[in-house]
Ligand SMILES: [Cu+2]
């Protein structure tokens with residue numbers, strides 16, 4: 132097994148990954164153009180995986196709908212987000228028991244800013260999500276409760292608005308980015324702002 136090593140060669144430091152979210156290149160003109168970043172941090176070797184979702188471009192008017200976010204199998208963006216294929220499902224489980232089933236995110240004022248921890252996915256080992264993709268969907272994830280085949284496969288979350296490939300991120304940059312984003316997220320949570328409600 133190939134073990135990722137951090138920038139200074141230590142196996143004690145966290146590993147950071149980032150995914151620069153871009154609109155699908157084959158997206159219809161009437162769909163929102165979502166951009167932003169998902170940052171990951173995980174302490175080697177068996178630490179919990181933390182993530183910060185920082186996305187923009189959702190509609191600011193009307194009733195906001197929840198948007199599903201998942202890890203998909205391939206880091207292939209050559210045909211918009213379609214090359215990402217299905218959900219990353221290394222253990223052949225039904226949805227939403229895939230390691231990258233991050234659930235639903237409700238945008239506020241056109242933005243998603245969310246901190247999540249204890250995620251099932253990992254940046255290490257044979258089931259690492261590095262090199263795979265994140266897809267942001269048009270709709271809510273039905274979390275396997277839709278009563279049809281699609282529900283058990285992908286949660287019927289609709290079109291793929293935006294996607295990105297998860298890559299190893301330079302440590303210094305990510306410490307700064309993660310710390311400031313995390314600080315803001317935790318502050319909002321402390322203040323009981325709905326923004327960060329889980
Ligand atoms: Cu998906």
Ligand SMILES: [Zn+2]
Nearest residue numbers: 218226229232
């Ligand atoms: Zn899934």
